[in-house]
Amino acid sequence: MASIARIAPLLVLLLAQGCATPPRSLYADLGGRDGVDAIALELLSRTSDDSRIAHHFRNANIVRLHEKLVELICVEAGGPCVYSGASMAEAHAGRGLTEADFNALVENLIDAMESLDVPRRAQFRLLERLAAMHGEVLAPPRPRQARDDAASPPQDPTAAHRSGR
Ligand code: HEM
Numbered sequence: 660m661a662s663i664a665r666i667a668p669l670l671v672l673l674l675a676q677g678c679a680t681p682p683r684s685l686y687a688d689l690g691g692r693d694g695v696d697a698i699a700l701e702l703l704s705r706t707s708d709d710s711r712i713a714h715h716f717r718n719a720n721i722v723r724l725h726e727k728l729v730e731l732i733c734v735e736a737g738g739p740c741v742y743s744g745a746s747m748a749e750a751h752a753g754r755g756l757t758e759a760d761f762n763a764l765v766e767n768l769i770d771a772m773e774s775l776d777v778p779r780r781a782q783f784r785l786l787e788r789l790a791a792m793h794g795e796v797l798a799p800p801r802p803r804q805a806r807d808d809a810a811s812p813p814q815d816p817t818a819a820h821r822s823g824r
Contacts, residue, residue, distance in 0.1 A: 686738035688781035701771035747795035
């Protein structure tokens with residue numbers, strides 16, 4: 660009992676300190692608005708020079724893409740932003756993106772963050788958030804028509820003829 664009484668003030672002090680200094684947000688670790696802006700810019704610059712995936716962005720509106728990327732990363736990192744772009748499924752539907760495309764983009768993002776000296780822990784945390792979007796980016800829901808066609812495969816027009824009916 661005596662020992663608890665001795666450490667109690669220390670515990671109170673530690674708790675008070677913990678409350679006074681909230682953990683830094685990922686947004687802060689990425690460098691806030693300027694940091695996120697620079698990461699998105701560097702990612703797009705590396706991607707447009709990357710012959711593996713640059714063709715996907717041939718007709719892209721890069722100014723808008725940069726703006727939406729900044730918003731998205733900011734929100735994912737817990738920053739004070741609102742994402743106003745298309746959902747990941749909508750934005751990537753019908754683009755035929757592959758696992759290799761996704762990996763190439765992630766590689767460019769890592770290189771971008773390395774070149775900007777983003778702390779490794781913050782890099783991992785952001786990558787973790789973006790990896791969760793993998794399914795939406797690569798496997799957008801199929802259009803209704805394709806789903807209906809798969810549910811009822813087309814009839815063989817020669818079947819009736821062959822069966823003699
Ligand atoms: C986690 C991974 C990804 C994220 C977070 C992401 C994020 C975004 C965002 C925020 C937009 C803008 C949506 C809008 O305009 O409303 C977008 C569009 C687009 N993304 Fe991605 N993307 C990812 C993966 C990829 C990959 C792997 C590719 C191709 C290699 C790709 C190609 C495109 C293209 C071509 C557009 C449309 C640009 C335009 O038409 O202006 N994205 N993406």
